[in-house]
Amino acid sequence: MVRVTLLGCGGTQPLPQRALSALAVSAGGSTVLIDCGEGTQAACRRWGVNLFRIDAVLLTHYHGDHIFGLPGLWQTMAGMGRTAPLLMAGPPGLEALVRAFLTVAGPLPFALRTLELERCRGQFEVSPAVLEAFPLKHRVDCCGYAYRLPRAGRFDPARARAANIPLAYWSRLQAGETVGRFTPDMVLGPRRRGLKVVYGADTRPCRALAEAARDADLLCMDATYADDADADKAKLYGHSTCRQAGALAAGAGARRLWLTHYSAAVTDPTPGLLAARAAFPAAVAGEDGMSVDLFFDET
Numbered sequence: 001m002v003r004v005t006l007l008g009c010g011g012t013q014p015l016p017q018r019a020l021s022a023l024a025v026s027a028g029g030s031t032v033l034i035d036c037g038e039g040t041q042a043a044c045r046r047w048g049v050n051l052f053r054i055d056a057v058l059l060t061h062y063h064g065d066h067i068f069g070l071p072g073l074w075q076t077m078a079g080m081g082r083t084a085p086l087l088m089a090g091p092p093g094l095e096a097l098v099r100a101f102l103t104v105a106g107p108l109p110f111a112l113r114t115l116e117l118e119r120c121r122g123q124f125e126v127s128p129a130v131l132e133a134f135p136l137k138h139r140v141d142c143c144g145y146a147y148r149l150p151r152a153g154r155f156d157p158a159r160a161r162a163a164n165i166p167l168a169y170w171s172r173l174q175a176g177e178t179v180g181r182f183t184p185d186m187v188l189g190p191r192r193r194g195l196k197v198v199y200g201a202d203t204r205p206c207r208a209l210a211e212a213a214r215d216a217d218l219l220c221m222d223a224t225y226a227d228d229a230d231a232d233k234a235k236l237y238g239h240s241t242c243r244q245a246g247a248l249a250a251g252a253g254a255r256r257l258w259l260t261h262y263s264a265a266v267t268d269p270t271p272g273l274l275a276a277r278a279a280f281p282a283a284v285a286g287e288d289g290m291s292v293d294l295f296f297d298e299t
């Protein structure tokens with residue numbers, strides 16, 4: 001199961017009812033935090049995301065509304081006695097940013113492991129998930145992220161019996177472990193569809209995001225502007241309108257769409273939601289604290 005919690009759906013500046021960008025994605029007791037706008041640690045507490053369980057912070061880009069929560073989050077983690085290393089990933093410039101933030105938040109009792117994603121490309125593991133970065137279209141280098149929870153093939157007891165594999169090994173093989181000379185592929189069928197959550201902000205609609213979002217269980221996408229009349233402004237500033245987000249999700253065959261990163265000028269998201277639903281009827285207007293549990297398909 002993957003739990004996704006939208007910690008903040010605002011862009012540019014925090015509002016009383018709308019915190020800045022951050023999304024928590026959790027599976028198997030491990031949480032990946034995508035972006036860390038000002039106030040993210042408070043949003044985590046408010047919406048039930050355990051700060052101890054955060055194993056990685058992935059930054060999309062270095063505009064303030066996506067990163068100003070970071071030094072405070074580190075300090076709180078330190079105060080809670082964290083010693084486990086924290087993975088930090090982001091576009092080039094990450095190491096300089098971490099150094100700069102450490103001058104106000106450091107030294108820390110835990111290690112920061114930085115992963116600079118050259119050209120916003122790269123694949124890495126935050127067990128049990130596999131993360132993939134891809135380049136978005138913003139005014140600065142900006143990474144989108146696909147979070148995947150893989151699913152092993154179906155266990156075949158007949159093959160296990162035929163290969164004379166002791167019963168005591170079955171569950172370990174089923175969990176993907178090699179036991180002695182027995183390997184999982186001896187007893188597992190082809191891999192089944194896993195789960196995929198895609199985060200695409202800040203960005204104009206672009207092909208890399210459409211490809212990443214193909215068949216995604218959930219796409220959480222930049223929907224800065226609710227009014228179609230702002231399409232030129234969206235293009236100029238490297239953002240999307242709600243309608244564009246709906247069109248991209250529909251084209252990609254995503255199963256769910258959450259609109260996020262609303263401009264502070266969007267006081268009522270309803271017109272934008274209706275515009276997004278023109279192409280993608282299941283679109284949902286982002287709201288702080290919104291959460292969904294995603295499960296593997298029945299088959």
Ligand SMILES: [Zn+2]
Nearest residue numbers: 011012065202
């Ligand atoms: Zn932003």
Ligand SMILES: [Zn+2]
Nearest residue numbers: 061063138202
């Ligand atoms: Zn930005």
